[in-house]
Amino acid sequence: MTPAAPPTNDDLAQGKAYTGQGVTVYYDARRCVHVANCVRGLPEVFRPKERPWIQAENAGAQAVAAVVRTCPTGALHYVLDSQEAERPQEPTEVRALPDGPLVLRGNLVLDTPAGQVRDVRAALCRCGQSSNKPYCDGTHSKVGWTSSQE
Template identity: 75%
Template sequence: MSHPTNSDLAQGKAYSGHGVTVYYDARRCVHVANCVRALPTVFRPGERPWIQADQASAEEVAAVVRACPTGALHYVLTDDGPEQPEDITTVTLVPDGPLVLRGNLNIAGQREVRAALCRCGASSNKPYCDGTHAQVGWTSH
């Protein structure tokens, strides 16, 4: 089984800190805000730059990035390389929301470790969820 490489996952804008670089792909963010709640010293949506990766240890930043369900955030550790997939692939249906995947994924030819896929059909960033389901009133019932 091959694991994602730095070039596979390093998409979006880069924010570097001590021992870690965080990549943010705004097109995939649906503002779950796990990052902001877990580490507000690093993830500051009201400031520019909004990610200040040097305000916590590389390990703390990496742990919070791994909690991002959409894959909008990824990281590369200076000493250990890119984020690695979880050993077991999981699929979670979010009520009235996306299909959330974690594991060693290949989606539309792109290597991923986490992704939220559109279920409503209205996303402008298919196959990824962009939060449009809430705007169009889509439900999974």
């Protein structure tokens, strides 16, 4: 079986765009479960109490890209000017978070109600209650779901 080609810029450029010097950050609010790696990693760029909340011009492109890569859900992506898309992690990693989603990193092809999605990071629902399946939307914590219920 031939592995899928890595995602392209068009695959990853989903959600609202925020442009800075040399980088564009894309934010898909439906996939965000507020882990806040971005806010802790670059508080001068990711400012949830301000509008716009992403101020990509406040840091260098490489620093912004490095923090975006820490987003476990794939709610954040980036495209560097004049470069190819974010590269998938190799080998692909699948990790079940205790009492939370299944976190994937790698060259992903996901079947969703809207069709196939190519991505490099995703947090998938384990509780079965998400309103944004297959993605986690944080409902597990609202309904009291725990890993022991699997």
